[in-house]
């Protein structure tokens with residue numbers, strides 16, 4: 001089984017999950033180790049897998065792995081940070097679109113049994129705040145950031161290989177993941193580490209934009225189900241059933257860490273910030289029996305406990321904390337205020 005992006009947040013959790021639950025598989029990871037990739041995420045399994053560091057667009061390095069014979073490709077690798085995509089869309093086109101096409105073409109040429117593509121609910125655009133609408137497998141695509149536009153492109157490419165070449169594919173579109181090994185560039189780890197270090201929890205805009213939150217281990221279980229039992233050519237939406245806005249997440253993290261409300265600070269909103277994402281995972285439940293196993297509060301407790309117990313993992317990130325360009329004035333102001 002080739003797991004691309006297996007040193008990233010979700011990919012690494014999936015490598016650990018698969019090594020434990022399917023010891024019969026030989027796992028090969030390819031990861032270029034960008035800002036999010038970290039080989040230390042594979043501590044504990046690294047001796048049992050094959051690891052290669054290179055960019056998936058380097059086809060000459062990828063081809064021999066396919067030549068050696070693969071049953072499954074599980075494709076996590078992508079440039080994933082929406083704020084970074086606003087600053088540098090080109091690298092998103094290369095990793096998310098071009099690399100996906102190379103993987104698909106090799107999967108077709110070397111008769112891979114199943115190609116599972118991991119995608120996002122961001123391809124569906126934005127929902128109204130306060131509405132009951134949720135994304136499902138029939139929602140039309142309406143990506144709005146360079147990140148979501150490149151993920152949408154890759155989804156279309158995957159489907160085209162199914163229809164045109166008969167490649168066995170499945171796709172999952174999931175909501176916001178949180179859990180162990182997530183670098184502090186997303187709201188949950190940023191707020192968790194800020195709370196643990198008495199720093200500001202920087203809430204974008206009015207803090208009312210809503211996302212659905214999915215605990216990463218529930219996501220791993222869902223992918224495992226789809227990979228082994230999903231129908232070829234089908235798409236499955238995966239969610240955690242937990243809608244939360246920025247203020248609610250900050251409050252929940254302050255409660256779990258026992259830190260004061262005064263750490264909450266409002267900052268400039270992300271340009272083009274989508275208002276609400278919500279996901280209907282009914283198809284995955286009905287057809288494959290999926291159900292999230294933890295509430296947001298329980299998942300948050302487990303996540304914060306992991307960060308508390310692994311300071312050697314997150315301390316290096318605190319020295320090179322990524323601050324999006326639109327937030328740099330706020331960052332200066334907050335530093336002066338401290």
Ligand SMILES: NC(=O)c1ccc[n+]([C@@H]2O[C@H](COP(=O)([O-])OP(=O)(O)OC[C@H]3O[C@@H](n4cnc5c(N)ncnc54)[C@H](O)[C@@H]3O)[C@@H](O)[C@H]2O)c1
Nearest residue numbers: 005008009010032033034036037055056077078095120177
């Ligand atoms: N994190 C979320 O909340 C979320 C939500 C929905 C969908 N997804 C999707 O799940 C997948 C994994 O997300 P994640 O949060 O683990 O991301 P991540 O950024 O933590 O990990 C991605 C990994 O891919 C690697 N990578 C990127 N481009 C590469 C390339 N060209 N060649 C080789 N390696 C490359 C990176 O080095 C990194 O280790 C992505 O496809 C993402 O779009 C994530």
